[in-house]
Amino acid sequence: MSLLEVSQLKVSYPTRDGVFDVVRDLSFELDEADSLGIAGESGSGKSQTALAIMGLLPANAQVGGSIRLDGQELIGESERVLDRLRGKSLAMVFQDPMSALNPYMTVGRQIGEVLELHQGMSANEAAKRSCELLQMTGIDEPGRRSKAYPHQFSGGQRQRILIAMALACGPRLLIADEPTTALDVTVQKKILELLRSLCKETGTALILISHDLAVLSGMCRNLMIMYGGREMERGPSQRVLLQPTHPYTAALLRTLEDLHGGAGALAVIPGEPPDLRNPPGGCPFHPRCSEVLPHCSKEIPRTRPVRRIGDKQSHWVACHLEQEQ
Amino acid sequence: MLAFTLKRLLSAVPTLLLVVATTFFLIRIAPGGPFDSERNLPPDIQANIERSYHLDEPLLQQFGRYLKGVVRGDFGPSYHYRDRDVSDLIAESFPVSFKLGMTALLLALLGGVTAGVFAALRRNSFSDHALMSLAMSGISIPNFVLAPLLVLLFAVHLNWLPAGGWRGLSSVVLPAFTLALPQAAYIARLTRASLLDVLGSDFLRTARAKGLSRSQAVWRHAMKPTLLPVISYLGPATAALLTGSVVIEQIFQIPGLGRYFVTGALNRDYTLVMGVVIFYGALIIMMNLLVDLLYAWLDPRSRQKQ
Numbered sequence: 001m002s003l004l005e006v007s008q009l010k011v012s013y014p015t016r017d018g019v020f021d022v023v024r025d026l027s028f029e030l031d032e033a034d035s036l037g038i039a040g041e042s043g044s045g046k047s048q049t050a051l052a053i054m055g056l057l058p059a060n061a062q063v064g065g066s067i068r069l070d071g072q073e074l075i076g077e078s079e080r081v082l083d084r085l086r087g088k089s090l091a092m093v094f095q096d097p098m099s100a101l102n103p104y105m106t107v108g109r110q111i112g113e114v115l116e117l118h119q120g121m122s123a124n125e126a127a128k129r130s131c132e133l134l135q136m137t138g139i140d141e142p143g144r145r146s147k148a149y150p151h152q153f154s155g156g157q158r159q160r161i162l163i164a165m166a167l168a169c170g171p172r173l174l175i176a177d178e179p180t181t182a183l184d185v186t187v188q189k190k191i192l193e194l195l196r197s198l199c200k201e202t203g204t205a206l207i208l209i210s211h212d213l214a215v216l217s218g219m220c221r222n223l224m225i226m227y228g229g230r231e232m233e234r235g236p237s238q239r240v241l242l243q244p245t246h247p248y249t250a251a252l253l254r255t256l257e258d259l260h261g262g263a264g265a266l267a268v269i270p271g272e273p274p275d276l277r278n279p280p281g282g283c284p285f286h287p288r289c290s291e292v293l294p295h296c297s298k299e300i301p302r303t304r305p306v307r308r309i310g311d312k313q314s315h316w317v318a319c320h321l322e323q324e325q
Numbered sequence: 326m327l328a329f330t331l332k333r334l335l336s337a338v339p340t341l342l343l344v345v346a347t348t349f350f351l352i353r354i355a356p357g358g359p360f361d362s363e364r365n366l367p368p369d370i371q372a373n374i375e376r377s378y379h380l381d382e383p384l385l386q387q388f389g390r391y392l393k394g395v396v397r398g399d400f401g402p403s404y405h406y407r408d409r410d411v412s413d414l415i416a417e418s419f420p421v422s423f424k425l426g427m428t429a430l431l432l433a434l435l436g437g438v439t440a441g442v443f444a445a446l447r448r449n450s451f452s453d454h455a456l457m458s459l460a461m462s463g464i465s466i467p468n469f470v471l472a473p474l475l476v477l478l479f480a481v482h483l484n485w486l487p488a489g490g491w492r493g494l495s496s497v498v499l500p501a502f503t504l505a506l507p508q509a510a511y512i513a514r515l516t517r518a519s520l521l522d523v524l525g526s527d528f529l530r531t532a533r534a535k536g537l538s539r540s541q542a543v544w545r546h547a548m549k550p551t552l553l554p555v556i557s558y559l560g561p562a563t564a565a566l567l568t569g570s571v572v573i574e575q576i577f578q579i580p581g582l583g584r585y586f587v588t589g590a591l592n593r594d595y596t597l598v599m600g601v602v603i604f605y606g607a608l609i610i611m612m613n614l615l616v617d618l619l620y621a622w623l624d625p626r627s628r629q630k631q
Contacts (some may be wrong), residue, residue, distance in 0.1 A: 056533055079538065087536030094534075099527035104549045104625060113545070114535045149625040165535065 003172055003205050004053070004169040008065035011048045011057065011229075020277045022048045022220075025227045026065070027303070030175050030222075035199070035206040037216030037237065039252070040226035046209045047095075049226075050175045053207075054092050055082040061132055071171065073101040090117040091166035093195075097158035097183070099127050101150035107134075107161050108146030110263060114168045128132070133164040156187035160194065174199060175207045180215075183242040192219060213256050217241050227274055229283025231303060235315030245306050245317040248285045283320070293320050330618065337610045344606040345395065345599070349388055352590070352598055359404035359593045378404065391599070400600035405592040411600035414585055419604070421491060422581035426566050428501040433508035438555060439514025440509070445477065446543070448521060456513065463510030468569055472503045472576045489578040498578040504569050506563050512555055520551040532594065549623065557620055560613035567605050 011023040023045040030036050037123055038046045051057045054065055055074060067074040069089060074082065094100045102110060111133055112126030121129065127146065134142035137160040150158055174193060180188035196219055199206045203276050216223055217237040225235040225248065233246040244250040251269045271288035274280055280287050286296040289309060299320070305317040306322060360366070360374050375381045379390060394401055397535075400411035440460065444453040479499060480488035487496045522531060524547060532542040574583035582601060589597035621627045 054534060056530060083536050083538045085536070086534055092534045094531060096525060096527060100531045102532070102546050103526040104623075105546070113537070118534055162531070165531075301564050 001046055003032045003034070003070060004030040004207075005068040006049075006053070006066070009049065009051050009052060009067060010062075010064035011045070012058060012062045012064075013058075013279070014062065022229050022276055022280070023052065024231075025300075026226075026231050026233060028224055028231065029206065029207055032172070032201075033203040035208065035220040036222045036224060037218050037220035038207065038209045038224050038226060039211060039213050043212060043273050043276065044226040045229040046226055047177050048229075050092065050177050050207065052210055053173075053175060054086060054090060055079075056086075056092075065306055066284075082191070084252050087114050087171075088169045091169070091171040091174050093159070093166050093174065093179045095178040097155055097162055097179075100162055101158055105152050106149055107148050107153070108205075111161070111165045111168055114165060117283075118169045125187045126294075130164075131166055134161065136166040136198070137161070137167075139164075139318055154181050154187075156191060159183060159191050161276070163198065167204065169201060170202060171173060172201065172205055173205045173207065175209070177209045178211070179208075179211075188215075195219070213241065213252060225252065228279060229276065231282055231316075231318060232285065233317045233319075234303075235306070235316075237315075239315050240305075244317070245322055246285075246319045247289050247291050247321070251288075251290070283318070292323060296320055326621070328616070329621070330614070333614050333617070337614070341603065341606055345603055346388070347601055348602045349391065349595075350384075352593070352595055353384065354617070355404070355405055355593065357593050359595055370427025380401075385620065391596075395603065400603070401493070401596040402593055403589075403597045405589070405594040411596050414597065414603055415582060415600055418580055418582045418585055421579060422570055425574070425579065425581060426563075426570055427499060428497055429504035429508070429561075429566055429569075430562065432505035433566075434555075437509040438516050438552070440513040440518055442551070444513065445517045445520035445524065454484055454538055455518075457517070460513045461604075462505045464514075467505075468503050468507065469576065470574055471506065472499070472573065475499050475503060476577075481566065489576070491579045491581075492512045493518055496577075496579075500573045500579060504566060504573050507569075510557065510564060512562070515554055515558055516551060520547060523547045523550045523586035526550075553623060554621060556569065556623070557616060558614045563612040564609045567609065610627060 006029070007027040009023055009026040010021060012019050012021040022043075026045070026049060028036070038049065040046050048057070048061075052061075052063055053074070055077070057063060063075055065075065069085065075084075083226065096303045101107065102167065106168050108127055108130045111130040112121075115121045115129055116123065116128040131146050133143040134146055134319065139145050139157060139160055142256075145153075150161075153161065163179075174195075179195065183191060192215060195206070195208070197229050198204070206220065208216060208219050212225075217240075220237055222235065223237045223240045224277050225240070225246065227248050230255040233240060233244070233249045240249060244253055248269075255268065262286045269288055282295070282299055283289070285294050289296065301318045301320045301323070303318040303323065304318050329533055347509050357377075358380075362447075366374075372381070379387060379428060382390070391401065398412070400415070403409045403414060406414065421450050440456050444456045447453050472552050476499065476501055479486045481574035486498050488499075490496050515535065520543075524543075532546045535540070537545065573579070574581040578584075582604070585597060586593070586601045589601060601604045
């Protein structure tokens with residue numbers, strides 16, 4: 001049994017203009033201590049998926065399908081049960097470290113709070129352990145710094161503190177939603193390195209969300225590409241990058257090569273991301289796809305395994321082209 | 326912190342001086358004088374009285390004489406209440422106003438914050454809309470309208486509470502409530518907006534992600550940032566309560582400082598009006614200073630800067 005099993009996940013929001021789906025038919029699995037990178041443009045449903053797993057979607061969100069952690073169904077579970085899982089088995093690091101910490105509480109207290117909540121530590125024990133956690137994430141002089149307030153730390157340090165807080169209770173799964181987007185380029189690498197090494201050390205499974213394929217492929221064993229709330233392609237990182245099967249993945253990779261190649265005009269994917277209130281019929285990518293087939297606009301492609309000769313790897317794609325071959 | 330306090334206290338001196346000067350000259354511009362009456366006094370008696378109160382001196386000289394007294398803490402004799410010093414009148418009536426004002430302030434804080442938090446946590450529900458409509462009426466209805474209505478209901482019809490006077494706890498209820506209502510309403514709206522803002526903040530989501538329940542997250546993480554704007558409103562609230570009490574004490578016949586202010590102004594009791602204005606001015610300045618200190622102490626970001 002996998003640690004996390006997501007199947008047929010659907011997240012939608014009712015509005016005056018009708019219901020619109022931000023995540024549709026999403027299914028994937030994640031093993032113990034494994035890592036999965038989720039990539040996609042803004043509005044592709046990456047963050048909504050993460051919040052759905054945490055059970056922290058806004059109150060007006062409608063969630064369907066199934067999310068199982070260790071076999072335990074999370075969708076429809078009571079808040080009381082979810083509160084006991086969050087911070088203990090499930091943890092999350094958010095995008096903006098500048099606003100994710102409470103400015104009116106010392107960072108030591110903020111870390112200690114999780115320990116008191118889930119591990120029944122006394123305030124003293126929690127304070128001591130907070131210092132160790134700060135040390136572990138690379139904050140110097142943790143004894144003194146734990147009594148400081150968030151505004152006395154840099155962005156990178158704050159993200160370290162948030163990582164310490166997330167890993168405090170030894171969660172089974174850590175979700176990091178664009179943890180370095182708000183940070184300086186020079187700091188990004190160090191934070192990612194810290195995340196990877198700590199997850200490896202503690203055997204924590206990692207879901208890393210980013211729009212940067214290069215970062216994801218370096219950090220995660222598996223990769224999932226999302227578009228318009230749907231899964232486009234999923235498989236081992238190297239496979240997806242070297243043999244992209246979905247035209248969208250291929251297009252994303254071309255933009256990446258261009259960024260690093262540097263010569264000439266930048267490659268862009270023509271067109272706009274889909275309007276979720278009025279999604280295109282069939283495959284959400286078909287209006288921008290360079291290899292579009294007649295029935296792409298009518299029929300939603302099913303996710304099916306990519307089969308190559310002598311191949312046992314689990315590589316999945318949702319594209320009509322794959323069926324043709 | 327100490328330097329900050331001293332600086333603020335020093336900057337209060339010119340403010341107070343301005344207040345003193347403005348009132349001193351304004352009240353003398355008003356037609357009539359303290360010793361005018363329907364009976365015409367013989368001119369030499371009138372002149373005698375004016376001489377004994379130094380009212381015959383040039384205006385600037387009077388002002389200088391008054392300032393000298395104020396510096397020594399002497400507000401001079403009342404022109405209307407013979408043989409009474411203004412300081413005595415203030416010392417005698419302020420405790421009454423203080424009790425009324427404090428009760429109203431506590432009521433406003435308790436009621437306003439509770440209503441605001443309740444409304445924010447049940448945003449867009451029926452109770453939220455009902456509370457906020459009530460708050461809007463609370464802000465809009467002037468206290469001289471509300472007071473007679475409350476008296477009519479609770480004193481005349483139901484006969485539960487006295488219609489006026491100052492005897493025992495029951496006589497505090499109606500005036501304190503009337504005085505508190507608009508402030509409570511304002512604080513409720515302030516608290517609601519502030520808490521809604523905090524509820525949408527990233528750090529509250531972090532708190533939930535840690536496994537705190539919604540109510541735990543609200544109590545431990547949202548209360549302090551929610552209450553900061555309320556605390557900084559306490560300065561203006563004090564000023565509003567003081568001005569409100571002037572009307573309320575008159576309506577409910579409460580022997581407080583506000584009533585002396587009104588009768589003092591009507592009688593052209595120059596020294597009494599001046600005394601009350603300076604006293605109230607100092608009180609408001611002190612309250613604002615206290616609020617600023619409290620705010621600075623509560624917000625770690627401003628605490629470190631000082």
